[in-house]
Amino acid sequence: MKDVHIIVGSALITLFAATGLWGAWRWWRVEPSQLFWRLLRASQVVLVIQIALGGILLAEGKKTPSLHILYGLLPLAVSFVGEQLRISSADMILASGGFESAAEVGELPEEQQRAMVLSILRRELGVMTLAALVIAALAARAAMTAG
Secondary structure, eight states, rough: OHHHHHHHHHHHHHHHHHHHHHHHHHTTTOOOOOOHHHHHHHHHHHHHHHHHHHHHHHTTTTTOHHHHHHHHHHHHHHHHHHHHHTTTHHHHHHHHHOOSHHHHTTTTTTHHHHHHHHHHHHHHHHHHHHHHHHHHHHHHHHHOOOO
16 A cells, blocks of 8 residues: 555656646746646546545554655645635736626627636636645655655
8 A cells, every 4th residue: 555655646746746837838828728727637636545545554553754744735735725716816807907797897898808818817827836836845745754
């Protein structure tokens, strides 16, 4: 089981790092990316699997440094906070443009509507890209503290 945990952990670090780098590239180019979101969701699934494997190892009595457990669980918190910030991205962009609702944006010319949507998508991409990179770093640190 420990070997599986190590393999999944390595995949986790690689996936989140690749997701973060791809997201940063697309954010910088101001280009939305469906691939980014697929990679992110796959990475998040691997994160949940990794935490479950760690939990199984703990339940089996495997001695693990507390720091490893902390670094192992922090990515879940970062992912959750990132998702909450992503959800509020649209509201932040609308508020910064002086709009109270998305319906007001619908009254703008089509070009301005597209610009507003692109701003929201870019903000969401940026937030989750940063979360992915932080998670990759935390997971790598967890690997370094394994007992």
